[in-house]
Amino acid sequence: MLQKHSVRIDRRICVGCTNCIKCCPTEAIRVQRGRAKILEERCIDCGECLRSCPHHAMVAVTTPVGELDLFPYNIVIPCTSLYSQFKTLATSDQLNEALYGLGFDFIYEEARGAEIEAEALRILLRSGEANFPVLSCNCPVIPRLVTKLYHNLIDNLSPFVSATEISARVAKEEFSQMMQVDKKEIGCYYIAPCAARMTNIKNPMGIKHSDVDGVFSMRELYLRIKESLAQNAARRKDKGGLPDTRDGKVAFPAGAYGVGTAVVGGLSAAVGTEHYLAVDGIYNTVQCLEEIDNERLRKLLLVEASACNGGCVGGPLLFENQFVAKNRNRRFANSLPRYDLEHDEHVRKYVDSPMIRYDMPFAPQWVMTLSDDVGEAMRMMDKMEGIVRSLPGIDCGSCGSPSCRTLAEDIVRGQAVEMDCIFKLRDKLRILAQEMADLASAEKRG
Amino acid sequence: MFSRVFPVQKGMFDTAGEASSKIKKILKKVGIPPDIVRDVAIAAYETELNLVIHSLGGELTLSVNPEIIELISQDVGPGINDVNMALKEGYSTAPDDVRDMGFGAGMGLPNVQRHCHEFQIASELGRGTTIRAKYFLKNN
Incomplete structure (x- = not known):
């Protein structure tokens, strides 16, 4: 059977304790015959069960980290929360240099895609032509939660695909033009803080297919990136400590706004609206959606919800403690330029493009009746x-x-x-x- | 036909909203169209809070059949002095401490009226108030 979701239960490890069934916000897990079982139609990929399992029997399904030989060209999309995972990381160039060292041909930061999304949202909010509040789909859990539990709010879902998907599409577009190669020859890999992104490949929603071809778990890549960083640092030291990050240049570097979206509230800051609600954690998100559904929260323009506590920096596949990550993310973002997104050439090229929009309506799923x-x-x-x-x-x-x-x-x-x-x-x-x-x-x- | 009664105590702000939240869950499970679920949930919330704030205690009754949903709020007093005034937007007799909690804006009953297909209210001083909100499923 083709599994549609991003969490698999290792039946050899599962002892049938009831920790996971208790924490699932959609009551999608049962213990049957001594083993946990996920009711696929109810799962929203929030990853709470991954966190709750004391036996680590819940396995995040991601792309195996191996040789990049499926496509002639390989693009990597580092997630917005990646910068916060390395204690000694000072610049994006260092990280990018390390990623090139892993064999990627092109880097497009998810943070840059987030800047395109933020500007597109700003224009949408200003136009007044939307069902308010607009619910950002940056967190892949949100559209799944809404189509399953909050049918009244389906029309409030943002028309823009997630920053991950925007990044993949824009990266393929730019790279194929630059190198004069067919998009089919390009593989696009995302370094992920959570497994929910994987579900979008297997079981896309609102789009026919995802341009992300693989999702690597940040945890699995962590040591390789760290090694690569250390090697580069040693190499520079040999050269007399001179900064030499020539090899770490990317075509469209992300700025402070983009990197800031890794923490909840960051997207709203990039959009530049006061009338937003930034909510993190799946239970808080459910509570807020309930309030919005009951029309108890008014005058809101934007809802930026993240299933993980803290935002993407709280992702279950990350290495660093979310609070430390938040602090580092803030400092890292502040070291970057704050681009004027309205007049940014690269952003302007894509804000009106159908490429950054969903191309199919979201259908309600009656999983609770x-x-x-x-x-x-x-x-x-x-x-x-x-x-x-x-x-x-x-x-x-x-x-x-x-x-x-x-x-x-x-x-x-x-x-x-x-x-x-x-x-x-x-x-x-x-x-x-x-x-x-x-x-x-x-x-x-x- | 499905019917359930939810008792609501006066002054119990800690649990205010629980009955309407249960009502919403039931309607969702039963498969009532989402726009009607929302309307009933809003009306239930407003009437529930009215029971908490203004009444001496009462109950919400939810009755569902495939044609009609009926939400009845019934209390044991004190009754409304001037029903027409109570139905006006912005008119409220809620005390200051209740207003400080964000309630008592005088939108409760108008909100119930706005979020139902048929609305009835009967009140007698010293006896109590009964509010009936009806929703027709087949017309939608």
């Missing part, structure tokens, strides 16, 4: 309420469902039985034991 038929769904709901009342209500998770309520729901859906509840089972056993004792002690008639 009990039945397609309202009448049947109501009967199921009635039955479910009855079952909920008969369950202990302590949400222990031993049955494999995250709460007593979810167990009741699973039962009416035919995916669980009441005896999955260990308390119910114990009561039943007590009754049976009593009956057996009664039978054994019954006097034989006659």
